[in-house]
Amino acid sequence: MENKHNSTQRKIIHIDMDAFYASVEQRDHPEYRGKAIVVGGSPEGRGGVVATASYEARKFGVRSAMPSKRALQLCPHLIFVRPRFDAYKEASRKIREIFARYTDLIEPLSLDEAYLDVTTDKQQIRSAIEIAKLIKQAIRDELQLTASAGVSVNKFVAKIASDLNKPDGLTFIGPSAIEAFMEQLPVEKFHGVGKVTADKMKRMGLFTGKDLKQLSEQELKSHFGKTGAFYYRIVRGIDDREVQPHRETKSLGAEDTFPYDLTETGEMHAELEKIARIVYERLQRYQLKGRTVTLKIKYSDFRQITRNQSFAQPVGDLETIISTAKQLLAATWPEDKRIRLLGITLSNFGELSVPDKYQHPAQLSLFDFDE
Template sequence: MSEEIRYRKIIHVDMDAFYASVEQMDNPELKGKPLAVGGSEVRGVVSAASYEARKFGVRSAMSGIQAKRNCPELIFVRPRFERYKEISNKIRKIFHDYTDLVEPLSLDEAYLDVSQNKKGNPSATLIAQEIRKRIFEEVGLTASAGISVNKFVAKIASDYNKPNGQKTVNPDEVEDFLEKLDIKKFYGIGKVTTEKMYHHGIFTGKDLKSKTKEYLEQHFGKSGGFYYNIVRGIHNSEVKPNRVSKSVAAEHTFNENLTSEIFMQERLERIAAELEKRLKKYNISGKTVTLKIKYSDFTTQTRSKTLPYFISDKGLLFVTAKELLYQERMKDSVRLLGISLNNLNTEIKKTVVVQLRFEF
């Protein structure tokens, strides 16, 4: 008799239009209106859009100018990250009432492993319902959730019945669920890879599943093996409560485009100081400094340099960023500058994954 396959119970909770929803909650006059957090009709980039704005095609990372074109009635508000963090902390406290295995991905989403939970509830589906109900009653916001055997499927499922909904993909439903899915809905497959897959006749999970591992590795490199596994529901990454940062960054979008490298230098010095604060707060240092430059035509360029030692000091960050700034000529006026530090001194520990069997 073959050994029984054992499964985890993973919930992915994703707040609905989080930044925009907080603004509408705090200012009732904004409820039901198309809203963009960040940017403006003159400059900047949209950080988040309300569902009313999304109906007009307004999306995060879109320029404020384009967002206003799409939705002339769009209201812009400045982001209040301290407020978002305050709300996020309240939501995480609710999560921890159920499990300590909580892995935040950002302020508005997290994975929870409830295989063994503090409530002794055998149903991950009911736990997700209860968490969403508590978030609404105690915080005043709606959340969506995906429930399945691993993080990958749970993440996809949480987007299935948005907003204010949830979807459970049981162990025996995983492969069928993924086979029917449009390839662009697969988490981790971006626009460029999607187009490449289309060229290879891969439009759905079923198409992806029909390709051999060798074929996928030949055409998609190291990621081929990952694609081969995920479409079969194989994704053994555990929920990591102390998720290790891979990089720390600070950046600034300017009110007016900069053309003078002297002015850019001044801004870089301030950005380096801000980055130092973030690094010191968490006692992090790193070896690779990356300068991010966004031009007036919205194209982005990055330049990196890896040092032989770890740094976190604003002086060394600034000197390295300044060297990268002068590495080659600017191709246009600059609207944003940023400095990030990776190749960090944080240690990532690998653990052996053991699947556990529970009823959903």
């Protein structure tokens, strides 16, 4: 492997809770066990989104960030449950206490997943696989929840590994197996490769990591921009990023490059609504609100602009995100312009407050929607 230059090979675990919000609800409410449930918004009214679907619901194709109305079409007997973020935060706190028994190098990604660096562990177990087993067992015994774990020498591979055998999985990809594993991995399974990029890769005849590996770094960069350099390294198993225990989320967003240039305002609005739903769902996972909404636009000639609006108080509801993005778009006079990418980002965060009562839909959105 090309990352043998590391003097000390890291031992990284990625823990990802299984259907976290839904599993907490099934644990606390026996009547939901074995049932197809989603935590999120009601299909009634406007804007309801699935936050988490139980595995019983996933069998019908129900997925996170899916509109609740669509979820109900796929699974007519679906049960919709309002989120209880206090319960999820408390479970997350206890999970991190379990992590801390083994290492202080913990990088939370959200309430339900984290990286752990156990290269040197507190209990001198010295085996990342054994530590992952002990963590999974403690979560099961103490919290009556299940987690999946990926174990490897870097963050990228550990994260992919944790998703391979869900639920309740444990997958180890050792140093000697990484390159072969990355070569056989379908491009859509690469963390960070979205549907549009995966489709572009396939049109280029790139279906697996092995196909990507045939291109030089410069060729990848010419096709995919600076992300091409990341693909070049990662397909060779090279990821030197450290686990950052004090990492602070500075901004959170999503963007999409379209298969054809958008020229109609109606099309742009429809795409902004899709992107806003993804941003909204991520905000709920991280329990964040932002004071600044930023719109990113890339035109067909690759010229790129950003526009932003700041608020006196943090915002996090879908309605405000969508309306602000549309207003920012309107200020650029988009008519008759050819747009190839749109993106929405929230930054300047404040802590999310969960209302005690369900009132106006804009305040309700945390519950009417909602990783």
